[in-house]
Amino acid sequence: VNFKLLGTAAGGGFPQWNCACSLCDLSRKLPELVRPRLQQQALFSSAAAGLFLINASPDIRFQIEANPELHPRSHQGKRNTPIQGIILTSADLDQVLGLLLLREFQPLTVYATNLVRQTLEANTFLRMLERVPNQLSWVEIHPGKPFALAGNITCTPIPLPGSLPYYAGVRGASDQASLGVLLEADGVRLAYTPAVPEVSPALRSIYDSCDAIMVDGTFWSDTELNRTDPATPLARSIGHVPMSGEDGTIALLANVGARQKIFIHINNTNPVLDPRSDEYKFVIDAGWRIGQDGWQLN
Ligand SMILES: [Zn+2]
Numbered sequence: 589v590n591f592k593l594l595g596t597a598a599g600g601g602f603p604q605w606n607c608a609c610s611l612c613d614l615s616r617k618l619p620e621l622v623r624p625r626l627q628q629q630a631l632f633s634s635a636a637a638g639l640f641l642i643n644a645s646p647d648i649r650f651q652i653e654a655n656p657e658l659h660p661r662s663h664q665g666k667r668n669t670p671i672q673g674i675i676l677t678s679a680d681l682d683q684v685l686g687l688l689l690l691r692e693f694q695p696l697t698v699y700a701t702n703l704v705r706q707t708l709e710a711n712t713f714l715r716m717l718e719r720v721p722n723q724l725s726w727v728e729i730h731p732g733k734p735f736a737l738a739g740n741i742t743c744t745p746i747p748l749p750g751s752l753p754y755y756a757g758v759r760g761a762s763d764q765a766s767l768g769v770l771l772e773a774d775g776v777r778l779a780y781t782p783a784v785p786e787v788s789p790a791l792r793s794i795y796d797s798c799d800a801i802m803v804d805g806t807f808w809s810d811t812e813l814n815r816t817d818p819a820t821p822l823a824r825s826i827g828h829v830p831m832s833g834e835d836g837t838i839a840l841l842a843n844v845g846a847r848q849k850i851f852i853h854i855n856n857t858n859p860v861l862d863p864r865s866d867e868y869k870f871v872i873d874a875g876w877r878i879g880q881d882g883w884q885l886n
Contacts, residue, residue, distance in 0.1 A: 636739025805851025
């Protein structure tokens, strides 16, 4: 299986449109040093199965144009796409807004839990994807239950504790609200988890079984947002284990079995975005890498 990161920033992207913090400022002034990033997005493909997206970011149009494998094929008629399906890990706007940009009457297949589907269908905007019969096809997926994609790829939704986004207007946790993705093909296993609310024993053992893991790198510390603005929440309270500290992902996953450990979904406040920072060096010394837009894993 071929896996590619098309965006590696948390929601809002990097730089964030209304942010004048030193990191966003650096990414505007010295983009070669502190690289701008599109919002989190990934694709995977195999010759037999075709190409699948994991989520649909608000930057999807730029991500499609920047990656030729996502372009329509001129020999296949005037309107087409190589995208065989889109797997949704949650109903968060950062993960689904791109669906609305993929309308133009293009048939789409979306893999989602029943709860995520219902949450999206409750929004009238989504009707733009349901204007003609067979425009939007849903495939229901279940936390912890593997399903096969054409060819030899097996995909297992990893259950993670979480709740629906604010716009849904419902509180309370559900095992259907937030997922990771475990991909398996030709004996290679890869975990994709852009939002990690806790490193449970079950998640740890999935990571241990993998060749490569892509892990929530939203925040360096629990108080990162809170330090600049006391009104903002702690990282853990909004569902992200930070990288640093005794109970951060770097410490908790220090001896994990996976050969490749990559942080993704980096927030614009995270000091690791500057490769000159002590935090960046710490991450690299600990055997991790900071994912970059355009990175490919085979
Ligand atoms: Zn910023």
